[in-house]
Amino acid sequence: MPADLVLLSARLLDPGTGALLPHTALAARDGRIVLLGDDREARALAGPRSTVLDLRGAVVLPGLTDGHLHPVSGAERTMGVDLSACRDLDAVRAVLADAVRALPPGGWLRGWGLDPNAFGGAPVGHAALGPVLDGVPAFIELFDAHSALAGARALELAGIDGPRAFEQGSEIVCDADGRPTGLLLEDAACALVEAVAPRPTEAEIRARAAEVLRAMAASGLTGGHAMDANGDTLAVYTALEAEDALPLRLRVHPWCPPEADDDTVAELIRLQGTGGALWRVAGVKLFMDGTIDNGTAWLEAPDRHGESTRAFWPDPRRYSRVIAALHRAGVPTATHAIGDAAVRHVLDSVEKAQTEGPGAVRHRVEHIETVPDDTVRRFAPLGVAASMQPTHCCEFTRADHTDNWSRRLGEERAGHAFRCRDLWDAGARVVLGSDWPVAPYPPLEVMAGARHRRPADLSLPPHGPDQALTPLRALRAMTVNPAWVAGEEGIAGRLAVGHRADLTVLAEDPLAVADTELAQVPVVATVLAGRVTYRGAAL
Template sequence: MSTDLVLFNARLLDPGTGTLLPHTALAAGAGLITALGDDRDVRALAGPATTVIDLKGAVVTVGFTDGHLHPVSGAERTMGVDLSGCRDLDDVRAALAGAARDLKPGAWLRGWGLDPNTFGDRPVGAAALAPVLDGIPALLDLFDGHSLLASFRALELAGVDGPRQFEQASEIVCDAEGRPTGLLLEDAACAVVEDLAPKPTEAQVRARTAEVLRAMASTGLTGGHAMDANGDSLAILAELDAQDALSLRLRVAPWCQPGADEAAVAELVRLQGRSGRLWQVAGVKMFMDGTVDNGTAWLERPDCHGESTHAFWPDPEQYSWVVRELHRAGVPTATHAIGDAAVRHALDSIEKAQTESALAPGSVGSPSPVRHRIEHIETVPDDTVARFARLGVTASMQPTHCCEYTRADHTDNWSRRLGDERAGRAFRCRDLWDAGVRVVLGSDWPIAPYPPLAVMAGARHRRPADLSLPPHGPEQVLAPLQALQGITVNPVWVAGEEHVGGRLAVGYRADLTVLADNPLTVHDTDLAALPVLLTVVAGRPTHRAPEL
C-alpha cells in the first residue's frame, strides 16, 4: 500500500483515554492509518508522491465530528442576510435596511438567524420591522429553524389573511382580531409563504454547500451527522463527492414526517446504505415536537403562556408505530425531542420497539444492535435522565444553544416560557453523562455556529462565546475529556463505526484534527480560539494552516 500522508514531530492524543501516545509520527494510505512510530521510521515510508508535514509539536487527535448539523439545507438558508449577531431590534432593522437598499424592485429579501430575544418584551411579529420592510416581500428564518417571520407584503402575495388548519402541529399566528402577525410556526405553515419565494438553483446550492463544507473543515471538522435529506440534497452530495469537493464525511438521516404510511417507511428503509465515497444514508430523522421559544415544544405541563401542550405528530402513537417498524428493519432513529413530554414519549416508543423485538419469534434476547438517539433534550426530569442509559439511547445535545440563547437569570425568552423550575434543568449534559449515557455534541448549524472547539468550550463553561454572562447551570459542565469524547469517540460509536473510526490506530480511518496545543489542558475560556493547523479526511488534507 502506498503512503499518501506522513505527519511527524507530533503529539498524538488518544481521545479514549486522554493520554498522549508514545509515538511521534503517523502515516496514512488509502484513507487509513497505516503506521504509527517514531519520526525516522515513519518518514522512511514516504514516497515521491507522499505529502510530508512537520507538525512542529502540534497535537493530533481523532477528527472532530458534529453530531447534528444541516449542511445542504443550511447552505441554502444562509444565502440571505445574517441576523445572528443582532442583539436588539435596532440591530435587526439596521441589517435589514442595509440589505433592502441593494434589492431590485419586487425582489424578495431573505434573512436567517433571527433571535426572538431581540424583540424584548414585544411579541415576535412583522409590525416591529414594518418601517424597513414596507412593500418588500421578506422571509426571515428565526434562529430555531422551526419558524419564519414573513413581512406584510410577503403575506399579501401568498394570500395569507387569517388562520389555517394543518395536518401537523403548525400555525399561522394571528392577533386577537384574526389578522396574521407574520409569525409562521413549523413546516406546514412556513411552506404557505416559502413556496412562493424564489429558490436558488441546484448549481447555486451546490456551490454554496461546497463553500460551507470547506469553511467547516477549516475549523477542524472532519465529519458530521446531517439531519435531513430533503429535495436535491443527496444529489448535491453525490455530485460534490464525484468532483472530490466533499470536505467532510457525512452520515445522512432523511426525514420522516407525520402521516408516513407503510409505503413511506418502506422507502426510508430502502434508502439506507445509499452512499458515495464520503457520504452515506444511515438512520431516519423524526420530530416529536417543535421548540420552546415558539410555544411548539411538547411539555408535560403548559408553558407560562399556556402553550407547548401538543406533539408535532397529531397522533403520537403513529410515531411509535414508525419507530417500531424502523427498529424491526434495523434502522436507527434520531428524534427531535425538546420538551419533557416529547422526550418521554420518544423513550416510551423505543422501549416498546425493543421489547417487541426481543419477544419476536427467533429472537435470542440479546441487547438491540440498533442505536437510537434523541436530539436536543432541553429540559427533562430526573426519572427521564435515568431511562436513557437503561435503554441504551444516545443523547445528542447542543450546549451552545444553552450558552447563546438562554440566561442564568432566566430573563431570556426560553426561560420565561418554561418558568424557573424547568429552566433550572436546562440541557442536562453532565447529569446524562454521569448516568452512563452516551452524549454526542453538535451545533445544529445553521441554528448555532459550527466551530467544534466553540461547541466543546460551551460544554465546558456554559457561557456565551463572548463570555459576557455567568454560566447557565454550571453544575452541568462537562470535563475537558468528556467534551472531547462527545465530538470524537461518541459520534463514531452511535454511528456503529467504532471498528473503523474513533481511534488513532493502524487500520482505522485517517480522519484527523491537528491543533496548536492539547485541548485537554487549554483553559475552558481559551479553547474556542485554539488554532486549528490541519484537518485530514480519509488521509487527504482538507485544511492546512499557512504555518505548516
C-alpha cells in the same frame, strides 16, 4: 507500498484516556492509519508522491465530528441577510433597511438567525419591525429554524389572510381579530410562503454548500451527522464527491414527517446504505415536538404562556408504530425531542420497539432541553444516545433567566435544563453538535460551550455551570461517542492502526487549554481519509 500521508514530530492524543500516546508519527494509506511509531519509522514509509508534514509538536486527534448539523439546507438558508448578531429591534431594523436598499425592484428579502430575544417584550411579528418592510416581500427565519417571520407583502403573495389547520403541529399566528401577525410556526406554515418565494438555482446551492463545507473543514471538522436530506440534498453530495469537493464524511438522516404513510416509511428503509465513499444514508430523522421559544415543544406541564402542550405528530401512537417499523428493519432513528413529554414518548416508543423486536439498533434523541431525573436515568438502559447542542444554552439563554426560553419555562425548569453532565453521569452516550445553522459550527466552540456554558464572547455568567462537561468528556463527545452511535467504533473515533485516517490537528492540547481559551486554539490541519482538506498557514 508507500504511505499517502506521513505526519512527523506530532503529539498523538487518545480521547479514550486523555493521555498522549508514546508515538511521534503517523502514516496512512488508502484512507486508513497504517503506522503509529517514531519519525524514523514513518519516514521509511514515505514515497515520492506521499504528503509529508512536519507538525512541530502539534496535537493530532481523531477527526472531530459534529453530531447534528444541516450542511446543504443550512447553506441555502444562510444565503440571505444574517441577523444573528442583532441583539435588539433597532439593530434588526438597521440591518434589514440596508438589505432592502440593495434589493432589485420586486426582489424578495431573505433573512436568517433572528433571535426572538431581540423583540424584548414586544410580540414577535412584522409590526414590530415598523415600515422597513413596507411593500417588500420578506421571509425571515428565526434562529431555531422552526419558525419564520413573513412581511405583509409576502403573506399577501402566499394568500395567507387568516389561521389554517395543519396535519402536523404548525400554526399561522394571528392576532385577536384573526389577522396574521407574520409569525409562522413549524414547517407546514412556513412552507406556504416558501412555495411562492424564489429559490436559488441548483448550481448556486451546490456552490454555497461547497463553500460551507470547506469552512467546516477549516474549523477542524472531518465529519458530521446531517439531519435532513430535503430537496436536492443527496444530489448535491453526489455532485460534490464527484468533483472531489466533499471535505467531510457525512452520515445522512432523511426526514420522516407525521403524514408519512407506510409506503414512505418503506422508501426510507430502502434508502439506507445508499450514497458514496464519503457520505451515505444511515438513519432517519423524526420530530416529536417543536421548540420552547415558539411554544411548540411538548411539555408535561404547560409553559408560562399556557403553550407547549402537544406533540408535533397529531397521533403520537403513529410515531411509535413508525419507530417500531424502522427498528425491525435495523434502521437507527434520531428524534428531535426538546420537551420532557416529547423525550418520554420517544423513550417509551424505543422501549416498546425493543421489546417487540430485539436488535442492536442505536437510536438517539436530539436536543433534550428539559427532562426530569427519572427520564435522565432511562437513556443508558435503553442504549439511546443523548445528542445535545450546548451552544444553544450558551447563546440563546441567560443565567438570570431573562431570555425568552427561560421566561417561558419558568424558574424551576429553566434552572434545571440542558443536563449534559447528569445524562453523562447516568451512563448515557452524550454526543455533541452545533445544529448549524442554528448555532455556529466550529467544533472547538461547541466543546468550549459544553465546558464553560457561556456565550462565545464570554460576556455573560455561565448558565447551569453544574451541567458543564470536563475537557475529556467534551472531546469524547465529538470523537469516540459519534463513532459509537454510528456503529463505527471499530474503525473511527480513535488513533489506531486500521482506523480511518480522519484527523484534526491542533496547535495545542485541547485538554490542557483553559475552557475560555479553547475556541481560539488554531487548527493546524484537517485530514479526511488520509487526504489533507485544510492546511493552516503554519504548515
